Amino acid sequence: MPTPLAYEEIKECFRRWQEADPAPKSELNYVNPYTLVVAVALSAQATDAGVNKATRALFEEVQTPQAMLELGEAGLIEHIKTIGLFRNKAKNVIALSRILVEEHDGEVPASRAALVALPGVGRKTANVVLNVAFGFPAQAVDTHIFRVSNRTGLAMGKDVLAVERAIEDRVPVQYQQHAHHWLILHGRYICVARKPRCPDCLIRDICTFEEKIL
DNA sequence: ATCCCGAGGG
């Protein structure tokens, strides 16, 4: 089992990620805060490539909660039925769109409490929206970040909330704004779940995971 | 702890 990295090691990891990719961004397709909320809600237990394939056509037609209500649940399902969990997701997107229209003047609220109150929006989705749409240094811990944080020893924790707090406590402040995307991209392309691509890893001399799996 | 649930990869 990996051991926690020292502060200077953590700092060095992010220095390298920043040097390699100074302005990392989401790979999800969206055109405004509302479509970002929808895209992230659809991305649960699904690949962003699969979500983008479906939302390409959807977001040409629908860019506001009002337009989503006009499309309706059945119409939405036609667009997203290639994505896993599509029935729950369609129901939630319609319900949250109605709340945005009725209680938030059709706008996406910039507070975690208001976001989490939306159906299908949990802490992770709310933190993504706060980070990507509103520029807050929020740490959304998804499947990639949970795995990467624990494997590398960057920010260890038994559950996602513990990892979120560990990231906030241990990642230097100047890296917190982009930490979400550096970690997720590292998990998606290098530190993958099955066979991590350690030979291609920027931090392999700091991480202790590789020697364990041999 | 369990359910939801399609696509893509190995």
Add this chain to the structure above:
DNA sequence: CCCTCTGGAT
């Protein structure tokens, strides 16, 4: 075949 993918609600 099995596992994984930017989880959330019950």
